[in-house]
Amino acid sequence: MARSLTNMLDEFRHYWKHYVLQSLLATGSVFLILVILGLQEAVIIASLGATTFVVFALPEKFTAQARNVIGGHTVGLLCGFAGSALLHLFPSPESMITQSAMYAFSVGLAIFVMVVFDTEHPPAAGTALGVAMEGFTLHIAGSVLFFAVILSVIRWMLKKYLRDLA
16 A cells, blocks of 8 residues: 555656646536536536536546547437437336436446447537436537537647546
């Protein structure tokens, strides 16, 4: 354990500017998301917070690429909408079992579609769940896609300054 801790401290000493810069970028991004979406959209904000982690802490990973961030959240929005819409086809949509089944279906469908279309972005499964639970609105869809694009553009613009922190 001591060697591992020593290695972590050495890496931090060497790359501390990256840790600080990328954490501040993530903090500012989440702040903007909270201000624009508002706290009433907490379920969706959680998935965007996770996306912020992926983009700024793991910028070199496959799931941080723009195709995955934007494509994954698009899939999440559509699959969440499908689950929400299907829920109303059941005789008792207010049943906890029915709701749970449709929420789970939304997440499973999102995973399936992301894998098939090579747009894997784990936080987007949270978008599917959030939309299934809260319902689809143009405000949520526009905000999620807006921030997916903004985060992808920031990553692209600062790519030479960002490094994987994990």
